[in-house]
Amino acid sequence: MNVEQTVKEVSGIEITKAILVDLEKLASNSSEPIAAVYADNLLRTMHSMHDKLPFDPYTEVVMALYDALFFQNRWIDYNASQYRGVCDLLTSLVNQEIINNSSVEDAILTLENLGFDTLPFGVTLDKSLDRNEEQE
Template sequence: MNIEQTVLEVSGVEITKTLLVDLQKLQQYTGEPIAAVYADNLLRTMRKLRDKLPFDPYTEVVMALHDALFFENRWIDYNANQYKGVCELLTSLVNQETINNSSVESAILTLENLGFDTLPFGVKIDDDLETDEDEE
């Protein structure tokens, strides 16, 4: 008895198809309660991409978008045109033969230009704080 196992590899392209469907639904239902269902599914799919392809340059772009959407539920604040821009960006990235560091940087800057805060977890330093250098 010869049993062969077939392993199906998950590709960024396949996961992107799922991402695009949810992004298009978010675009369509922005501001409506049903949008939460698509946002939840979108965020789960993004984390699946991170788990399956952690070192793929494309994943870095998707996770920058994830952070912009996830932090404080900011997905609620973005509008249909912004989601449309993300769809176009992800489609163009996936259609490239190779994604290099320059492509990743450019894509993240495009997200920023679309209004997405890709670094929402930053720390603010208060310059007014006194230091304890010479307390007496």
């Protein structure tokens, strides 16, 4: 194991610890005004993970959760049990030796099953493009 790999593992684990602390605090205070502080810190930590480990499969799961929380401040809409479910999911995922594409897909489906909309940014296709292709 080289130094870069060790740093990557440590930073991923450390970032996960910070994410889990904020998720627990958010779960405990989900209906209180202080929840905004924990949500802000959580979103910043998740964004930091994206910056530090952009190609890590685990980051893909974290960013799916980020999208669900960030879009239109939807973090407000989720409840304590949903946040605890995410804690369990992330804990089990980070404890896996290898996170492959299948693990990522399963984790994102679990987020969806917990009620998180991991694809909140709607995509509107220009229907005229389809018609133009059919005419050619």
